[in-house]
Amino acid sequence: MTTNTATVIIRSARERTEALCRELVLAQEVPAEAVFVVREVPFSQSMRTSFRIGLEQGRPWTFCVDADLLLRPGAIAHMLELAEQQPPNACEIQGLVLDKFFGGPRPAGNHLYRTAHLEEVIARIPNEGTNIRPEGHTLRSMKKAGYPWVQVPYVVGLHDFEQSYQDIFRKCFVQAHKHLGLTPLFMTIWREGSADDTDYRVALAGFARGIEHYDDVHIDIRGEHFKMSLNEFGLSEKLPIDTRAWPSARIEAIIQNWQEPAVYRQWYPTRFDLDKPDKRINVRSSIQRLRKHLERHGLKKTMSRAAGWTFIMIGERLQRIADQA
Numbered sequence: 075m076t077t078n079t080a081t082v083i084i085r086s087a088r089e090r091t092e093a094l095c096r097e098l099v100l101a102q103e104v105p106a107e108a109v110f111v112v113r114e115v116p117f118s119q120s121m122r123t124s125f126r127i128g129l130e131q132g133r134p135w136t137f138c139v140d141a142d143l144l145l146r147p148g149a150i151a152h153m154l155e156l157a158e159q160q161p162p163n164a165c166e167i168q169g170l171v172l173d174k175f176f177g178g179p180r181p182a183g184n185h186l187y188r189t190a191h192l193e194e195v196i197a198r199i200p201n202e203g204t205n206i207r208p209e210g211h212t213l214r215s216m217k218k219a220g221y222p223w224v225q226v227p228y229v230v231g232l233h234d235f236e237q238s239y240q241d242i243f244r245k246c247f248v249q250a251h252k253h254l255g256l257t258p259l260f261m262t263i264w265r266e267g268s269a270d271d272t273d274y275r276v277a278l279a280g281f282a283r284g285i286e287h288y289d290d291v292h293i294d295i296r297g298e299h300f301k302m303s304l305n306e307f308g309l310s311e312k313l314p315i316d317t318r319a320w321p322s323a324r325i326e327a328i329i330q331n332w333q334e335p336a337v338y339r340q341w342y343p344t345r346f347d348l349d350k351p352d353k354r355i356n357v358r359s360s361i362q363r364l365r366k367h368l369e370r371h372g373l374k375k376t377m378s379r380a381a382g383w384t385f386i387m388i389g390e391r392l393q394r395i396a397d398q399a
Contacts, residue, residue: 077104077150080186081131083124084111086141090238094317095141098231101322102150108133111141118208121199125192133189140183142241143171145231146329147322153186156226165191165221166213170346171233172329175246175277176256177263177338179345181225183233185209191221206252227347232325238312239304242273243280250284257281262337272309279307 082099086092092111099109110127114120121138128136135157137150149169157167167186170179187195198215200208213223234245249260260281267274304311334345344350 077102077154078108079133080104080108080135080137080150080154081128081133081189082109082150083127083136083138084109084141085117085120085124085138086111086113087115087241088113089141089241090312090315091144091236092141094236094315094320095139095143095145097317098145098320098322098325099139099150102145102148104150116202118199118202121209121212122196125187125196128187128189129192131189136187136189136192138185138187140233142234142237143183143231144233144235144320144325145322146229146326149230152228153184153226153230156228157186157188160224162188163221164188164224165195165216166223168223168225169228169230170226170348171231172229172332173233174235174273175242175249175260175264177259178332178334178342179229179348180233180342181346184230191216194219194221206248225346229329229348232328235328236315236320237273239272239276239309240311242276243283246277246280247284250281254285256341259337259341263335266335276307276309 082104084092084095084099086095089095096109096111100106108131110124112120112124112127114123124138125136135154137153139145153167153169156169157164160167165188168181169184169186170181171183172178173180173182195212195216198212198219200211202208217223234242237245246260249256253260260277264274264277264281268278339345
């Protein structure tokens with residue numbers, strides 16, 4: 075599949091990896107004249123500008139990638155192949171990213187739009203300050219109008235690797251409002267990782283500050299509450315990234331050799347459909363646990379426990395739906 079059917083928009087909040095992200099896009103045989111960097115804020119305005127560029131360029135597909143995404147080799151061509159397999163009313167196709175702070179694959183940072191539907195997409199972008207997930211809101215609105223999006227089980231690259239401390243703090247501040255239900259996942263991964271990786275230490279600080287913040291949070295890097303004092307943590311900001319240290323082969327090797335922590339597998343047992351669940355094993359193990367509990371604690375307490383497990387499963391399912399929205 076040729077890559078000249080797509081305009082690639084790099085949406086940047088001036089991340090440390092912006093230049094590297096662009097180099098990795100160009101390495102996939104995308105013409106330089108088809109690659110644009112958009113740095114507008116707030117995020118809703120960045121969306122509008124990106125989509126208007128896509129319309130002006132007139133290529134069949136408009137691929138929006140965040141500047142904190144490091145694409146693996148061949149990702150753009152493969153996503154275009156998957157996109158061409160979708161029905162004409164599909165407005166957007168999204169792959170997965172290997173996210174450092176979630177511990178494994180998740181949907182984020184990449185949106186391949188069918189350019190023909192972008193006028194309708196622009197009309198459905200919410201006003202700034204009304205939604206903490208403006209792109210998710212827009213896609214849900216498109217789906218209701220008969221233009222669904224498609225989630226594909228393919229990892230396009232690395233997400234949130236090699237970011238600045240300030241950006242990590244800001245993003246994890248926001249996660250305290252977007253993904254508060256994932257606190258057990260975050261705390262397990264970040265606490266265990268903080269001994270060897272300062273990124274996780276900064277993530278914990280940003281998340282804690284986000285929990286303390288009781289006002290609404292908007293996706294706008296200019297917010298003063300997003301800023302951290304590096305001196306408070308005895309840190310100096312990272313130097314600019316050496317793009318030569320991050321060839322495509324290194325990114326591919328990290329994806330191929332990544333081992334998700336056990337807690338990630340507990341939350342996302344199918345890795346967003348990268349793995350197929352064995353429902354027989356899941357059901358069998360649940361029945362075995364209930365039988366043991368019945369033997370030890372009697373019927374009344376076991377019924378309460380079963381009800382509790384049911385509510386937990388429903389809550390986790392709703393959280394996964396929210397993550398994909």
